[in-house]
Amino acid sequence: MSSAPNHSDPSSDHEPLLDVRGLRVSYQSSRGPVEAVGGVDLRVGRGEFVGVVGESGCGKSTLLFAVAQLLSPPAAITDGSVEFKGQNLVRLTEKQLNALRWRDYSVVMQSAMNALNPVTTIAAQFKDAILAHDRRSAEQIRARSVEVLQLVGIDPVHLGSYPHQLSGGMRQRAMIAMALLFTPDLVIMDEPTSALDVVAQRSLMVQIKELQQLLGFAVVFVTHDMSLVSHFSDRLLVMYAGQVVEAGPTRQVFDAPAHPYSRGLLDAFPSIHGPRVPLTGIPGSPPDLAEPPPGCRFAPRCPVVEEACHRVAPALYPVGGVLSRCLLDAPDRRTPATPVEATS
Numbered sequence: 001m002s003s004a005p006n007h008s009d010p011s012s013d014h015e016p017l018l019d020v021r022g023l024r025v026s027y028q029s030s031r032g033p034v035e036a037v038g039g040v041d042l043r044v045g046r047g048e049f050v051g052v053v054g055e056s057g058c059g060k061s062t063l064l065f066a067v068a069q070l071l072s073p074p075a076a077i078t079d080g081s082v083e084f085k086g087q088n089l090v091r092l093t094e095k096q097l098n099a100l101r102w103r104d105y106s107v108v109m110q111s112a113m114n115a116l117n118p119v120t121t122i123a124a125q126f127k128d129a130i131l132a133h134d135r136r137s138a139e140q141i142r143a144r145s146v147e148v149l150q151l152v153g154i155d156p157v158h159l160g161s162y163p164h165q166l167s168g169g170m171r172q173r174a175m176i177a178m179a180l181l182f183t184p185d186l187v188i189m190d191e192p193t194s195a196l197d198v199v200a201q202r203s204l205m206v207q208i209k210e211l212q213q214l215l216g217f218a219v220v221f222v223t224h225d226m227s228l229v230s231h232f233s234d235r236l237l238v239m240y241a242g243q244v245v246e247a248g249p250t251r252q253v254f255d256a257p258a259h260p261y262s263r264g265l266l267d268a269f270p271s272i273h274g275p276r277v278p279l280t281g282i283p284g285s286p287p288d289l290a291e292p293p294p295g296c297r298f299a300p301r302c303p304v305v306e307e308a309c310h311r312v313a314p315a316l317y318p319v320g321g322v323l324s325r326c327l328l329d330a331p332d333r334r335t336p337a338t339p340v341e342a343t344s
């Protein structure tokens with residue numbers, strides 16, 4: 001086996017499409033800046049499916065919005081780069097970005113009800129998205145709109161429907177159809193299934209995966225439910241308090257999670273097929289991002305915390321094929337003789 005380069009997010013063999021480096025995002029608040037994304041690296045290859053998981057408030061949506069250049073005040077990127085198909089999106093003008101949106105990358109939001117315009121039909125919204133890029137005849141627009149709706153399994157008769165006339169699952173699928181109008185290279189998804197019941201969630205996940213395999217686009221998929229992406233993503237990034245705490249191939253992170261937080265997240269969802277249970281694996285709550293703990297941000301909740309963890313901020317250390325932001329995984333701390341914690 002060849003040795004992987006020591007990036008903080010080792011991507012697979014896929015040709016690079018998105019390369020995010022050192023990305024920092026702050027919200028200005030009355031209490032001073034709140035750094036919701038604190039130096040994140042994220043690489044996505046062509047056709048790759050990358051899952052981003054973590055508890056509520058850890059910065060997942062902020063990260064995606066920053067990548068897609070959709071942040072608005074009081075949030076702003078304070079550092080880092082977002083290289084997409086060779087261009088740093090952070091430096092592009094709104095006009096240049098508009099040329100890429102929908103066509104080269106698109107975003108599917110948590111709630112289609114908020115993303116879709118409630119007072120216009122699906123057909124009108126698809127038309128607007130298409131005309132923002134291309135001069136196309138009414139006939140061409142209709143043909144493409146019918147095509148993408150069929151792709152997501154919605155009867156084209158619904159082109160005449162308003163968002164509120166569709167079920168929650170159909171609205172999310174309509175949103176995905178819209179995101180695929182131009183067959184972009186990258187589709188960024190922020191919990192697109194979270195408003196749905198468990199059965200609808202699964203079937204939408206399967207559909208997203210099938211579309212991805214059919215059309216070949218890459219996906220960055222955010223969720224707080226680690227088990228949801230377990231069968232679908234190639235790689236996983238686990239976020240905690242604005243930082244990546246573990247990154248690696250999905251199977252590896254699932255089978256042998258390195259970071260105590262990843263282990264806690266997995267314990268919170270004990271069965272892929274069982275009922276969803278509250279997050280019981282990790283007592284306490286994430287830190288206030290206006291004043292993160294000085295050492296490891298997870299130290300106050302960590303079951304294996306040591307004295308040094310409260311003082312020393314860990315880097316991401318390569319360990320067993322993944323990267324882990326845990327001092328216990330630092331090369332000088334690792335003791336191979338330490339018994340591996342039994343997983344329940």
Ligand SMILES: Nc1ncnc2c1ncn2[C@@H]1O[C@H](COP(=O)(O)OP(=O)(O)OP(=O)(O)O)[C@@H](O)[C@H]1O
Binds near residue numbers: 063074
């Ligand atoms: N308007 C705001 N002003 C100040 N801070 C904010 C604002 N919006 C978000 N934040 C901060 O950013 C952090 C990350 O928020 P974000 O919405 O990105 O988290 P998330 O991981 O997407 O959570 P969820 O799973 O609930 O969607 C929050 O914990 C909060 O401290």
Ligand SMILES: [Mg+2]
Binds near residue numbers: 060061062190
């Ligand atoms: Mg969110």
